[in-house]
Amino acid sequence: MPVTIRDVAKRLNLSITTVSRAMDGYYDVAEETQRLVNQTAQEMGYVPNQAARQLRRQRSDTIGYLLPSDTPHFSDPYVAELVAGLGDQASEHGYDLLVATAQPGSTAEQRAYERWTHGRKVDGLIITRLRLQDWRVQYLLQMGFPFVTKERSDDPGDYPSVEVDGKRWFRLLMEHLIALGHRRIAYIGASAELKIQSDRSTGYRQALEAEGLPLIPELIQTGNLSAESGYQAAQRLLTLPNPPTAIACVDDMTATGVLHAAHDHGIEVGSDLAVAGFDGILGSEYTQPPLTTVNQPVYQIARRMVELLIHRIHGESPGQQQIFIEPELVIRQSTQGRNKN
Amino acid sequence: MPVTIRDVAKRLNLSITTVSRAMDGYYDVAEETQRLVNQTAQEMGYVPNQAARQLRRQRSDTIGYLLPSDTPHFSDPYVAELVAGLGDQASEHGYDLLVATAQPGSTAEQRAYERWTHGRKVDGLIITRLRLQDWRVQYLLQMGFPFVTKERSDDPGDYPSVEVDGKRWFRLLMEHLIALGHRRIAYIGASAELKIQSDRSTGYRQALEAEGLPLIPELIQTGNLSAESGYQAAQRLLTLPNPPTAIACVDDMTATGVLHAAHDHGIEVGSDLAVAGFDGILGSEYTQPPLTTVNQPVYQIARRMVELLIHRIHGESPGQQQIFIEPELVIRQSTQGRNKN
DNA sequence: TTGTAGGCGTTATCAA
DNA sequence: TTGATAACGCCTACAA
Numbered sequence: 001m002p003v004t005i006r007d008v009a010k011r012l013n014l015s016i017t018t019v020s021r022a023m024d025g026y027y028d029v030a031e032e033t034q035r036l037v038n039q040t041a042q043e044m045g046y047v048p049n050q051a052a053r054q055l056r057r058q059r060s061d062t063i064g065y066l067l068p069s070d071t072p073h074f075s076d077p078y079v080a081e082l083v084a085g086l087g088d089q090a091s092e093h094g095y096d097l098l099v100a101t102a103q104p105g106s107t108a109e110q111r112a113y114e115r116w117t118h119g120r121k122v123d124g125l126i127i128t129r130l131r132l133q134d135w136r137v138q139y140l141l142q143m144g145f146p147f148v149t150k151e152r153s154d155d156p157g158d159y160p161s162v163e164v165d166g167k168r169w170f171r172l173l174m175e176h177l178i179a180l181g182h183r184r185i186a187y188i189g190a191s192a193e194l195k196i197q198s199d200r201s202t203g204y205r206q207a208l209e210a211e212g213l214p215l216i217p218e219l220i221q222t223g224n225l226s227a228e229s230g231y232q233a234a235q236r237l238l239t240l241p242n243p244p245t246a247i248a249c250v251d252d253m254t255a256t257g258v259l260h261a262a263h264d265h266g267i268e269v270g271s272d273l274a275v276a277g278f279d280g281i282l283g284s285e286y287t288q289p290p291l292t293t294v295n296q297p298v299y300q301i302a303r304r305m306v307e308l309l310i311h312r313i314h315g316e317s318p319g320q321q322q323i324f325i326e327p328e329l330v331i332r333q334s335t336q337g338r339n340k341n
Numbered sequence: 342m343p344v345t346i347r348d349v350a351k352r353l354n355l356s357i358t359t360v361s362r363a364m365d366g367y368y369d370v371a372e373e374t375q376r377l378v379n380q381t382a383q384e385m386g387y388v389p390n391q392a393a394r395q396l397r398r399q400r401s402d403t404i405g406y407l408l409p410s411d412t413p414h415f416s417d418p419y420v421a422e423l424v425a426g427l428g429d430q431a432s433e434h435g436y437d438l439l440v441a442t443a444q445p446g447s448t449a450e451q452r453a454y455e456r457w458t459h460g461r462k463v464d465g466l467i468i469t470r471l472r473l474q475d476w477r478v479q480y481l482l483q484m485g486f487p488f489v490t491k492e493r494s495d496d497p498g499d500y501p502s503v504e505v506d507g508k509r510w511f512r513l514l515m516e517h518l519i520a521l522g523h524r525r526i527a528y529i530g531a532s533a534e535l536k537i538q539s540d541r542s543t544g545y546r547q548a549l550e551a552e553g554l555p556l557i558p559e560l561i562q563t564g565n566l567s568a569e570s571g572y573q574a575a576q577r578l579l580t581l582p583n584p585p586t587a588i589a590c591v592d593d594m595t596a597t598g599v600l601h602a603a604h605d606h607g608i609e610v611g612s613d614l615a616v617a618g619f620d621g622i623l624g625s626e627y628t629q630p631p632l633t634t635v636n637q638p639v640y641q642i643a644r645r646m647v648e649l650l651i652h653r654i655h656g657e658s659p660g661q662q663q664i665f666i667e668p669e670l671v672i673r674q675s676t677q678g679r680n681k682n
Numbered sequence: 683t684t685g686t687a688g689g690c691g692t693t694a695t696c697a698a
Numbered sequence: 699t700t701g702a703t704a705a706c707g708c709c710t711a712c713a714a
Contacts (some may be wrong), residue, residue: 006707028684051461058690089442091441096441257684259627346693358700386690390690
């Protein structure tokens with residue numbers, strides 16, 4: 001039904017070869033012909049059939065992102081920014097972005113990766129929410145399929161990644177709290193198999209150690225990167241006989257729940273209790289009080305990942321394989337004394 | 342390089358025809374053969390090449406969503422939930438989801454739609470953020486290309502849509518404010534060409550009219566669906582000689598900015614000023630104070646849209662073309678008197 | 683500068 | 699129950 005290259009060729013009494021080459025802007029086609037072909041194609045609404053082109057060229061000009069969605073419909077709060085970054089950068093390079101959702105570690109996830117890689121539905125993949133041992137990394141490495149990760153798993157192998165140094169920056173976040181005089185600082189983390197949990201909790205411990213502060217087990221709680229879990233962990237912390245004076249959270253969603261719990265306890269965040277998050281999600285500046293956090297430039301990170309991936313797809317020399325992006329420590333009222341105007 | 346149907350056939354001394362049919366679970370193939378083929382395919386890691394399949398079948402088993410992203414990297418805060426819903430429902434039906442970003446009304450947007458439709462990259466489209474006059478609707482209708490919208494444009498034509506009745510529910514939101522005794526209620530809207538602005542502002546006016554309240558022009562402000570613009574509009578409203586006692590916002594992001602502005606003015610939201618939003622984005626329950634809003638079940642809406650779209654793609658009888666989803670009026674402290682525990 | 687022809691990997695038609 | 703064969707629409711040696 002749709003118009004094919006044949007139709008355009010027939011209309012102009014040209015061969016499909018010429019039409020094809022004219023449209024690809026080859027140099028060996030008469031200028032006049034070029035003009036005519038393009039104009040006619042435009043008029044007839046001809047756009048090359050993507051499937052045919054892919055089959056012939058053996059590439060899809062598409063990159064894939066399988067977003068890790070736990071439970072019914074939880075999803076990262078910065079997924080919007082990430083997808084925007086991936087999409088923008090991809091389209092600037094003539095690539096499309098294929099997205100699917102799957103529970104981390106599910107068979108659905110595995111099948112999706114199989115279909116996309118073996119079926120050549122995508123030319124490369126973007127991987128986030130890395131696990132310490134991550135079958136995706138192992139699988140793709142072994143297949144020799146192009147991919148880029150956000151952070152790295154502990155699996156050995158060469159592959160490009162874009163990273164924010166969680167250890168270092170969580171430690172800096174801690175130093176900020178310690179500099180404010182806090183000595184009993186709690187940590188609310190996430191599942192131990194996640195790379196970010198590993199890094200950030202290490203930063204937490206390193207900071208305590210460096211300052212000669214004791215590691216108090218009861219001040220370490222585990223959540224699941226949701227506000228709800230942050231709320232509950234905070235409940236446990238705030239009802240302790242000797243509660244913490246500061247709570248550092250593995251991410252902003254968790255911190256949001258902590259703010260809520262503190263409010264329900266009639267605790268003034270900022271003066272009575274310091275709360276800090278990590279990520280810099282949209283909305284962290286609009287919490288009450290505004291949240292101190294480490295701001296990751298997610299949009300830029302996404303663009304960078306796509307850039308690396310496309311290089312990899314084109315088989316270009318890897319250059320810098322491991323890119324570190326500097327986030328920003330944003331100090332807001334949640335860790336400041338009362339600020340009343 | 343990857344294994345093809347040929348390789349599988351060769352290994353089993355069968356024809357590719359038989360392999361193909363065995364894998365599609367046709368009935369006219371020996372059970373034993375069936376088993377053997379599937380097992381071997383599995384072992385060899387064979388997955389049909391998607392491009393070849395698409396070319397032959399003349400469909401892509403893919404649906405497209407071009408997400409409207411204004412300026413550098415603004416994007417809807419509920420895009421995560423939407424994409425999760427689209428992705429989940431699509432994959433349950435064996436479809437993939439293709440996503441791209443483009444500025445509404447840009448030529449990039451138009452070219453993306455052309456490539457996807459004419460190039461048969463997708464079998465159908467999901468359209469959001471409808472404009473009153475929307476070229477996308479006109480274009481797709483004219484092409485006879487399957488699509489489903491969230492809300493409808495004013496363009497005539499038959500197509501399926503999933504809707505939340507913005508007029509009615511904004512009016513209900515207003516009635517809540519009026520019932521609380523508010524008489525000077527401001528409205529912060531968005532660009533006039535957006536369908537949601539048209540609907541919600543109409544709801545605002547209808548409510549005033551129904552209650553015999555005057556429409557006060559200076560209480561009507563325009564933003565752009567961002568917290569920043571809500572903040573600025575609130576600044577204007579709160580410095581008025583005779584400021585409003587309540588502010589109803591076209592969406593939650595705008596309302597978030599209003600909360601922030603009120604706080605900066607030392608105004609107690611809830612007792613001194615009522616603020617309400619619309620959408621029910623993740624985070625609205627964690628603002629301070631928690632925000633009164635109309636909660637749209639975005640995830641469910643997304644699933645429903647995909648469902649309708651797939652019916653449409655399969656050419657099934659349209660059935661219900663226009664689906665209304667009931668949101669929920671969630672009353673929180675931003676419109677309640679002081680609630681101190 | 684243009685045209686001919688072969689094949690990318692599948693699925694579907696038809697015959698065996 | 700299985701196999702040979704012809705497309706699907708495009709790109710690209712190679713020939714003219």
